[in-house]
Amino acid sequence: MGFADFFKSKAFMDALLLVLCLSPIAILPFKVWENMDYYNQHQGRDEGVVLAERFEKLKTVVKPCELVGYVSDLDAVNDLERYWMEAKYMSYALAPAFVDEQRLLPLMVGNFYNPTCAKEIIAGKHLRVLDDLGDGIMLLKWEGQR
Secondary structure (H helix, E strand, O other): OOHHHHOOOHHHHHHHHHHHHHHHHHHHHHHHHHHHHHHHHHOOOOHHHHHHHHHHHHHHOOOOOOEEEEEEOOOOOOOHHHHHHHHHHHHHHHOOOEEEOOOOOOEEEEEOOOHHHHHHHHHHOOEEEEEEEEOOEEEEEEOOOO
């Protein structure tokens, strides 16, 4: 049997088939380890938990059953889906207080990611900062006219 005939032999084909079948199994422990590492780093830290923690600071300054407005720089950057999602998380985090995302009210809650946008929005909507709770969360007073 020559060198070229070996690659056509049944033994070679069986060995090749065995390698192809076992390759995914050999990689499996590394993938499992990689996923476990990711899971351990992010365990219990989904986006909802992170947002709820950001908004938790507001519970100390917003009274239960109080009606507050909501303003964010997310609508300024045209990320309306995220704007509404975070507004709903804000409502959830502040319950039993009520959050109105559509009107300017005497007491407003600000959720900002960009300090420059925050300053522009605060000035443009005639708001005054009552309390800066850090991490882009602010309690604001609307000083406009109805």
